[in-house]
Amino acid sequence: MTPLKQSLLRRIAQTGPLTVAEYMTECLLHPQHGYYTTQTALGAEGDFITAPEISQMFGEVIGLWLAQVWLDQGAPNPFILAELGPGRGTLMADILRATARVPDFHDALQLHLVEVSPVLKEAQIKALHTHDITHHASLADLPEAPLFLVANEFFDALPIRQFQRSGEGWRERLIGAKDDMLQWGLGPQSNMPVLEHRLGDTEDGQIVELNTAAEAIAQDIGRRIAQSGGAALCVDYGDDLSRANSFQAVKAHDHTDPLQDPGQADLTAHVAFDPLAKSARPARASALTPQGVFLERLGITQRAQSLAAHLSGDALDMHIAAHKRLTHPQEMGTLFKVLALTPATAPLPPALDA
Ligand code: SAH
Numbered sequence: 001m002t003p004l005k006q007s008l009l010r011r012i013a014q015t016g017p018l019t020v021a022e023y024m025t026e027c028l029l030h031p032q033h034g035y036y037t038t039q040t041a042l043g044a045e046g047d048f049i050t051a052p053e054i055s056q057m058f059g060e061v062i063g064l065w066l067a068q069v070w071l072d073q074g075a076p077n078p079f080i081l082a083e084l085g086p087g088r089g090t091l092m093a094d095i096l097r098a099t100a101r102v103p104d105f106h107d108a109l110q111l112h113l114v115e116v117s118p119v120l121k122e123a124q125i126k127a128l129h130t131h132d133i134t135h136h137a138s139l140a141d142l143p144e145a146p147l148f149l150v151a152n153e154f155f156d157a158l159p160i161r162q163f164q165r166s167g168e169g170w171r172e173r174l175i176g177a178k179d180d181m182l183q184w185g186l187g188p189q190s191n192m193p194v195l196e197h198r199l200g201d202t203e204d205g206q207i208v209e210l211n212t213a214a215e216a217i218a219q220d221i222g223r224r225i226a227q228s229g230g231a232a233l234c235v236d237y238g239d240d241l242s243r244a245n246s247f248q249a250v251k252a253h254d255h256t257d258p259l260q261d262p263g264q265a266d267l268t269a270h271v272a273f274d275p276l277a278k279s280a281r282p283a284r285a286s287a288l289t290p291q292g293v294f295l296e297r298l299g300i301t302q303r304a305q306s307l308a309a310h311l312s313g314d315a316l317d318m319h320i321a322a323h324k325r326l327t328h329p330q331e332m333g334t335l336f337k338v339l340a341l342t343p344a345t346a347p348l349p350p351a352l353d354a
Contacts, residue, residue, distance in 0.1 A: 002262070002263065002264070004026070004027070004262050005182070005263075007026075007033075008023070008026060008177075008182065008262055009180060011026075012176055013177070016176075017175055018176075019161050020160055020161055020174075020247060021159035021160060021161045021213075023175045023262070024159040024160065024267050025159045026262070027263050027265075027267055028157065028266075028267060029116060033263045034263060035264065035265065036116055036117040036119075036120070036157075037118065037119070038263075039119065042087045042088050043088065047265065047266050049253070050087060050152060051091075051291070051326055051332065052090040052091035052094060053087075053088070053090055054322045054325055054326060055322035055323065056094050057295075057300050057303050057307070057323065057326070058091070058094070058326055059091045060094050060098040061098075061295055061298040061299065062094075062233065063096070063097070063098030063099045064098055064099070064298065065350055065351065066095065066099070066148050066231070068350050069148065069350070070105065070148055070231075071102075072347045073146070073229050073230070073231075073346050073347075075105075076108070076145075076230075077104060077107070077108035078110055078145060079108055079109060079110070079145060079146040079147070079148055079230065080142060080145045080148065081109040081110065082113070082139075082147060082149040082150075083112075083113050083114070083151065084149065084150075084217070085114065085153070085157060086113050086114075087120060088123045088124070088127060089113075089123055089125075089126070089127030089128050091150065091152055092124070092127070092150075096131060109148075110134070110145070111128070111131050111132060111133050111134065112133075112134050112135075113135050113136070114135075114136050114137070114138060115135055115137075121135055139220055139221065144227070144228055145228055146228050147221070147225055147230035147231075148230050149230070149231070149233070150233045150234075150235075151232070151234045151236075153235070153236055153237075154234075154236070155211070155217075155234060155236050155276070156236050156238070156270065156271050157267075159213055160247065160269040161209065161212075162207055162208070162209050162210075163192060163208055163209075163210065164186060164207050165203065165204055165205060165207075165208070166189050166204065166205075167189070167204065168191075168199060169189045170191075170192045170195055171188065171189050171190075172190075173185075173186060173187075173207065182259040183259070184259070194210065195208065195210070201241075202243075207244055208241075208243065208244075209245075209246065209270075210242075211272065211275070215279040218276040218277075218279040219279040221280055221283070222280025222281060222283035222341055225280075225341055225342065225343055226282045226283045226343055226344070229343055230342075231340060231341065231342045231346075231349060233338065233340050234273075234276065234341075235291060235336060235338050236271040236336065236337065237271065237336050237337070238271030238272060238273060239272065239288075240272070240288055246270035247269050248269070249267050250266045251265035251266070273337060273339050274288075277341075280341045282344060283341040283342065284342055284343065284344040284346075285339060285340070285341055286341075286342075286348070286349060286352035286353065287353040288337050288339055289338045289339075289352050290333055290336070291326070291327070291336035291338055292327040292329060292332070293333075295333075296327060298351045300323065300326070300327060301327075304320075307319060308320070338352065340352050
């Protein structure tokens with residue numbers, strides 16, 4: 001038995017079953033045995049692959065989107081260019097390369113990265129070695145200034161709680177133990193005022209998820225952007241609302257049982273974007289837009305064609321497959337969504353409807 005599983009079983013024996021959020025936090029962030037503490041996780045050799053690791057085009061078009069929004073808001077100088085959960089630093093490296101020739105953009109930017117993983121922090125410092133970086137453990141530590149922020153597959157890593165509808169109330173899904181095995185259970189029925197509004201659109205037995213950590217971060221982003229100007233671009237898998245159990249574990253590019261091997265697999269949940277948009281008020285939220293639509297509107301296909309002109313053989317096949325993977329409705333194009341936050345008084349950001 002792994003040390004993390006042992007410590008979880010001990011905790012359950014002492015203080016009772018864990019919420020999904022408590023379990024996720026231990027599995028992902030435990031100071032010695034947590035998944036993000038110990039693993040580099042990302043990329044073809046890791047457990048999962050993200051859009052910036054699939055192709056440089058993803059970061060390039062997002063970089064140009066950020067530069068356009070910055071210009072539309074009068075090119076504030078200085079400004080903070082921030083990323084939440086930058087992984088291996090690939091997205092930020094592509095953003096910086098794509099914006100190198102935007103006049104004054106690099107002179108005005110101060111690069112701030114929010115990251116908890118010591119292993120990934122090192123990877124980010126390497127990938128971005130030509131730039132000055134300030135790392136933070138939390139968004140709350142960022143200075144106040146116009147803020148241009150990206151978060152790709154960040155909100156899905158934050159701890160959720162799950163509730164199962166039971167009549168006019170809810171029972172929380174909890175993780176307990178039996179015979180040294182972790183197992184699912186349900187807490188007592190309660191009324192849950194924060195879920196009152198979901199009684200109208202759910203049925204008995206249906207599971208909904210709450211991500212209060214994500215909502216608190218969205219609130220802080222919204223307040224900063226409304227006060228100081230800027231924009232946030234959140235890209236993740238999910239939908240407007242949580243409608244089912246989306247808690248999942250991925251290891252070596254395959255789904256596994258989230259209660260199997262705690263700390264060894266990536267645990268995530270789909271992002272419910274409407275609660276994030278509401279939390280970010282008074283910042284204005286864009287329409288929730290499929291990733292494929294967003295990237296096409298920003299010209300990813302023209303960029304793909306111009307890169308393709310220099311490629312042949314396997315490299316060309318891989319490039320074509322990467323473009324398809326990012327944009328096609330049956331791949332990442334529809335499951336992944338984009339939400340932008342801007343000040344209510346700023347021009348609408350490119351490629352997104354109001
Ligand atoms: N954005 C990257 C990585 C996505 S994986 C990409 O697209 O490739 C999730 C990232 O969020 C990792 O860098 C992970 O270490 C970080 N992370 C997870 N939980 C976090 C938290 N609570 N605070 C800050 N960073 C976190």
